[in-house]
Every structure is written in structure tokens, then in C-alpha cells.
Amino acid sequence: MFGFIGNIGPWELILVLLIALIVIGPGKLPDAAKSLGKAVTEFRKSSTGVKKEVEDAMKFEDPPEEETKTSENKDKDTDKS
Known part of the structure; x- marks a missing residue:
């Protein structure tokens, strides 16, 4: 659920929220949370x-595989000569 926050446990999360409540204040906390949510969403869209783009660029950078002649094809070519 909270994959983006790493290894923060429930007590650490409560402590962070309590500090945010003290610093920002109860009136501005919902607006701050909304702004943070929008920022996280925008970051995820950008990173995706x-x-x-990187995956698409890598598709075009791979050189096409050249067909190598097998020993049979080489033998056929030398027989024709």
C-alpha cells in the first residue's frame, strides 16, 4: 500500500504525521496533503x-541481426563456383 515510503513502520508514520500537524497546522494540513498527492502523481507520470521513452529508444539502437551462413550454405556456394 505504501510502497513509495520504503521501510517506515507504523510508529514512524504516526510520528511524521504528528510533526506535520504541529508544523503546518490543522487548517493547512489537508491542502498540504492534497499538494503532496498531486506532486507524487505527477512524478509517477513523468517517470513512467x-x-x-528510454525503452523505445533502446529498441531502435539494437543493430539488426545479420544472417550468418551455415556450413551448408557455404558448401553450396563453393560447389557452384
């Missing part, structure tokens, strides 16, 4: 877009 960059990841897709």
Missing part, C-alpha cells in the same frame, strides 16, 4: 513517460 521517461521509462517508456
